[in-house]
Amino acid sequence: xxxxxxxxxxxxxxxxxxxxxxxxxxxxxxxxxxxxxxxxxxxxxxxxxxxxxxxxxxxxxxxxxxxxxxxxxxxxxxxxxxxxxxxxxxxxxxxxxxxxxxxxxxxxxxxxxxxxxxxxxxxxxxxxxxxxxxxxxxxxxxxxxxxxxxxxxxxxxxxxxxxxxxxxxxxxxxxxxxxxxxxxxxxxxxxxxxxxxxxxxxxxxxxxxxxxxxxxxxxxxxxxxxxxxxxxxxxxxxxxxxxxxxxxxxxxxxxxxxxxxxxxxxxxxxxxxxxxxxxxxxxxxxxxxxxxxxxxxxxxxxxxxxxxxxxxxxxxxxxxxxxxxxxxxxxxxxxx
Numbered sequence: 001x002x003x004x005x006x007x008x009x010x011x012x013x014x015x016x017x018x019x020x021x022x023x024x025x026x027x028x029x030x031x032x033x034x035x036x037x038x039x040x041x042x043x044x045x046x047x048x049x050x051x052x053x054x055x056x057x058x059x060x061x062x063x064x065x066x067x068x069x070x071x072x073x074x075x076x077x078x079x080x081x082x083x084x085x086x087x088x089x090x091x092x093x094x095x096x097x098x099x100x101x102x103x104x105x106x107x108x109x110x111x112x113x114x115x116x117x118x119x120x121x122x123x124x125x126x127x128x129x130x131x132x133x134x135x136x137x138x139x140x141x142x143x144x145x146x147x148x149x150x151x152x153x154x155x156x157x158x159x160x161x162x163x164x165x166x167x168x169x170x171x172x173x174x175x176x177x178x179x180x181x182x183x184x185x186x187x188x189x190x191x192x193x194x195x196x197x198x199x200x201x202x203x204x205x206x207x208x209x210x211x212x213x214x215x216x217x218x219x220x221x222x223x224x225x226x227x228x229x230x231x232x233x234x235x236x237x238x239x240x241x242x243x244x245x246x247x248x249x250x251x252x253x254x255x256x257x258x259x260x261x262x263x264x265x266x267x268x269x270x271x272x273x274x275x276x277x278x279x280x281x282x283x284x285x286x287x288x289x290x291x292x293x294x295x296x297x298x299x300x301x302x303x304x305x306x307x308x309x310x311x312x313x314x315x316x317x318x319x320x321x322x323x324x325x326x327x328x329x330x331x332x333x334x335x336x
Contacts, residue, residue, distance in 0.1 A: 017074040021045040022081025026201045027194050034234040043070050061104045077119040088292050102175045109179040118184045124176045126188040128304040130169035140307030192226035192253035194233045197331035216278035221261030223301035226253045229318040239314050251306045256320045270325035
């Protein structure tokens with residue numbers, strides 16, 4: 001077992017060497033900061049250098065190079081590499097989305113399989129989008145149904161763009177698990193949207209809608225939203241590192257997904273905005289086109305629950321959206 005519970009002052013606890021390919025994004029920086037504060041040595045592999053209190057090492061995510069030395073003898077690898085999906089799914093963007101996930105995972109598999117002292121644990125990003133559009137029941141790891149070309153209404157199949165996202169998720173996990181690494185335990189993080197009070201993320205986009213009285217339901221408002229507070233994402237990663245029974249896919253999401261209508265209402269309440277103009281589905285499609293993104297991010301119903309984490313006794317600091325929204329809004333206002 002890798003003990004992460006004692007923190008930097010824990011007696012007899014050796015600081016871990018943690019390598020994070022693709023850890024320069026919002027979630028990666030939050031996790032790197034959290035682990036560094038626990039007293040561990042964090043190295044982020046990044047395409048572009050940036051100032052940080054942890055070590056950064058250049059890699060291109062495509063080729064082996066000097067960066068491979070950071071993984072030799074490391075305790076943990078946490079791969080978060082992947083181009084943002086907040087874009088239109090043009091041919092070029094699809095190729096970048098695919099290669100930045102599947103290509104980097106295959107590269108790390110080749111490197112880690114060839115190390116004399118590989119990391120004992122490898123957590124690889126995945127996504128809760130892998131599950132089908134689900135309204136009637138929750139999707140856990142044991143009984144959840146993977147998506148792809150399913151009916152989303154009596155007459156309508158899932159759009160082709162949704163199927164692309166699901167296929168990427170499936171191929172991503174296949175690339176991760178297809179190569180055996182007997183000395184390295186592997187966990188795929190099927191993460192929901194991670195909300196942070198920092199600029200430039202999904203929470204800021206939704207909060208801006210609320211602030212400008214546009215935070216009503218989106219579409220029919222019945223589609224479920226799966227989410228996780230940034231603090232719980234970091235704590236869940238620690239939990240997975242510290243519990244050797246975890247291998248395979250794990251849902252990293254709060255235990256209480258809720259319909260979009262209720263989700264937006266709770267966010268309005270947290271901000272103190274009594275009303276919000278609803279946005280019909282056709283308007284979301286038009287807005288997504290002009291904003292160079294995809295409507296899937298709003299209209300697909302993700303009803304994902306963290307079955308394995310709950311069974312193992314993980315306790316969420318923010319298990320419900322109203323309390324998470326209040327905390328995120330409080331932190332946001334404290335920055336202004």
